[in-house]
Amino acid sequence: MKITVLKEELPGEARVALMPDSVKKLLSAGATVSVESGAGLAAARSDADYVEAGAAISTDRNAMLQETDVLVTVNRPTTDVFAALRPGAVVLGFLRPLDEPQALEPAMTRGLTTFAMELIPRITRAQSMDALSSMATVAGYKAVVLGAASIPRMFPLLMTAAGTVPPARVLVLGAGVAGLQAIATARRLGAVVEAYDVRAAAGEQVRSLGATFLEVDLGGLKTEDAGGYALELSEEALKRGRDLIAEHAKTADVVITTAQVPGRRAPLLLTEEAVHGMRRGAIIIDLAGATGGNCALSKADEVVEQAGVTILAPTNLPATVPVHASQLYSRNVTAFLSLLIKDGQLNIDLNDDVVGPSCVTNAGQVVNTRVAASLKSSS
Ligand code: NAI
Numbered sequence: 001m002k003i004t005v006l007k008e009e010l011p012g013e014a015r016v017a018l019m020p021d022s023v024k025k026l027l028s029a030g031a032t033v034s035v036e037s038g039a040g041l042a043a044a045r046s047d048a049d050y051v052e053a054g055a056a057i058s059t060d061r062n063a064m065l066q067e068t069d070v071l072v073t074v075n076r077p078t079t080d081v082f083a084a085l086r087p088g089a090v091v092l093g094f095l096r097p098l099d100e101p102q103a104l105e106p107a108m109t110r111g112l113t114t115f116a117m118e119l120i121p122r123i124t125r126a127q128s129m130d131a132l133s134s135m136a137t138v139a140g141y142k143a144v145v146l147g148a149a150s151i152p153r154m155f156p157l158l159m160t161a162a163g164t165v166p167p168a169r170v171l172v173l174g175a176g177v178a179g180l181q182a183i184a185t186a187r188r189l190g191a192v193v194e195a196y197d198v199r200a201a202a203g204e205q206v207r208s209l210g211a212t213f214l215e216v217d218l219g220g221l222k223t224e225d226a227g228g229y230a231l232e233l234s235e236e237a238l239k240r241g242r243d244l245i246a247e248h249a250k251t252a253d254v255v256i257t258t259a260q261v262p263g264r265r266a267p268l269l270l271t272e273e274a275v276h277g278m279r280r281g282a283i284i285i286d287l288a289g290a291t292g293g294n295c296a297l298s299k300a301d302e303v304v305e306q307a308g309v310t311i312l313a314p315t316n317l318p319a320t321v322p323v324h325a326s327q328l329y330s331r332n333v334t335a336f337l338s339l340l341i342k343d344g345q346l347n348i349d350l351n352d353d354v355v356g357p358s359c360v361t362n363a364g365q366v367v368n369t370r371v372a373a374s375l376k377s378s379s
Contacts, residue, residue, distance in 0.1 A: 001031045001346050003337070004068040006061065007039040010075045014042035014322035017072040017093065019330040020053035026334060027054045030344020034064050043322040069346050072333050074326075079106040087111035088363055090346065092333060094118060094131070097360045097371045098263055099291075102378065104360060104371075111364035113348065119358045119368065120336065122227070126354045128335040133177045134328035139317040140181030140258065143285040144170070146317075147254035148189055150310065152281045156190025167192050171252040172211070173245060173269050173294060174259030175202040178287055182256045183209045194248055196241065196269075197259070198223040198230050214248060216240045232261050238268070246274035255284045257294035263370075270295040272306075280308030289313030 003026055005018045016039050018026075023033045033055040037047055047057045058064050065084040071077065073093035085091070087110060095116040097104060107114050117131040148155050151168065158165040170186040172179045175197040183206060186193050193211035197203075200223070203213040218237050224230055233241075249255055249270065255278075260266050266288035275284070275297055286293045289300040297304050298313035305311075318325040339355050340348055350356045350367070359367050366372045 023053040082106040131332040136177035140178035144185040286313040
C-alpha cells in the first residue's frame with residue numbers, strides 16, 4: 001500500500017500532512033510512504049528527515065500520483081492532482097465537502113474514494129483523529145498571541161515603581177475548542193477574560209479557566225443539538241446576545257470571536273455600532289472569517305481599520321504555527337489511516353462507525369447523504 005504526501009499548493013499554507021514521526025508508524029503498519037521533495041520544509045522538516053524516517057523522496061509528482069493508493073493532504077487537492085490519480089485511489093484531507101461540494105466533482109469523475117477530515121464523527125473512539133479540534137486549538141492560541149502583539153498595551157497586571165499597569169481585557173465569543181484555548185492562553189498571559197456562548201455547558205468550562213461567563217436570558221430556548229453543537233438562533237435571540245456583547249466590548253482590548261454553527265453562515269455577533277463603541281487601539285480577531293465572520297466589518301484575510309479599532313479575520317491561522325499544527329494533524333491522519341490498513345493492505349470497511357461517516361465518495365459515487373443533498377440542491 002503506497003501512501004503519498006505532496007507539497008501543499010494553497011497560498012500561505014505551511015503545513016504538511018505527514019511528519020517524519022508518523023511516516024515511521026505507517027511503515028511499521030506495512031505501508032510505504034513517498035514524499036514530494038520539499039513538502040515538509042515550511043514545517044521545518046527536510047527531505048533528509050523523511051529519508052531517515054524511511055520515506056522515499058521524489059520530484060516527479062505525476063509518477064508519484066500514478067502509483068498512489070492513498071494520497072494524504074492538508075487542503076483539498078487541485079483538479080490536476082485528482083485527474084492524475086488512478087481510479088479507486090483514496091484521498092484523505094480537509095476536503096470541505098459541505099462548504100464546496102462541487103469542487104469534489106473531479107474526484108467523482110475520476111472514480112476516487114475520498115475521506116474528509118471534517119466529517120470524522122466526534123465520538124470517543126475517534127478523538128485521536130479529530131483534526132478540527134487540533135486545528136481549532138492552534139488557532140485559539142495564535143489569535144491571543146497575535147492580539148497581544150498588536151495592541152498598544154501589555155497583558156499582565158504589573159506593579160512597578162512607576163505605577164500600576166492594569167491587565168488587558170479580553171472578550172471571547174464562542175467557547176468551543178478554539179474559544180476555550182483562547183481563554184486559557186489569555187489567562188496565562190495575565191489578562192482579565194470574559195466569554196460568551198449560547199451553550200449552557202460552556203459556562204462551567206469557561207469558569208474553570210478563570211474567566212467570567214456572560215449569560216443571556218434566552219427564555220429557555222433550545223440552543224444545542226443532541227451532538228452538543230450550537231443551533232442557529234432566532235433573530236430575537238441573536239439580538240439579545242449582541243446587546244450584551246456590545247456592552248462588554250466597550251471595555252475590551254482584544255475581542256476574539258470563534259462562534260460557528262455547523263453547515264450555516266457564522267452568526268453575526270458584533271455589529272458595526274458595537275465596533276464604534278470600542279476603545280481606540282482595540283483589536284478584533286474573527287476566527288469565523290471563512291464562514292462569513294462574527295463581526296459585521298470583517299473581511300476574510302484582510303486588515304480593516306474602523307474608528308481606531310483593527311479587525312482581522314485570518315482564515316488559516318494554523319498554517320502560521322506549521323510545526324505543531326502539522327504534528328497534530330499528522331497524528332490525526334495517521335490514527336485514521338490505521339483504520340484503513342489491515343496486514344499492510346488497504347481495507348476499507350464502510351460499516352465502521354468512523355470510516356463510513358467520513359467517506360464522501362466511494363469509487364466516485366457520493367455516499368455521504370448531506371453532501372449528496374447539498375449537491376442536488378445546488379444543481
Ligand atoms: P464550533 O467551531 O462549531 O463553534 C464554536 C462555538 O461557537 C461553539 O461553542 C458554539 O456553541 C458557539 N456558538 C455558535 N453560535 C453562537 C452564537 N450565536 N453565540 C455565541 N456562541 C455561539 O464548535 P467546536 O469548537 O468545534 O465544538 C463545539 C462543541 O463540540 C462543544 O460542545 C465541544 O465540547 C464539542 N466537541 C466534542 C468533541 C468530542 O466529544 N470528541 C471534540 C470537539 C468538540
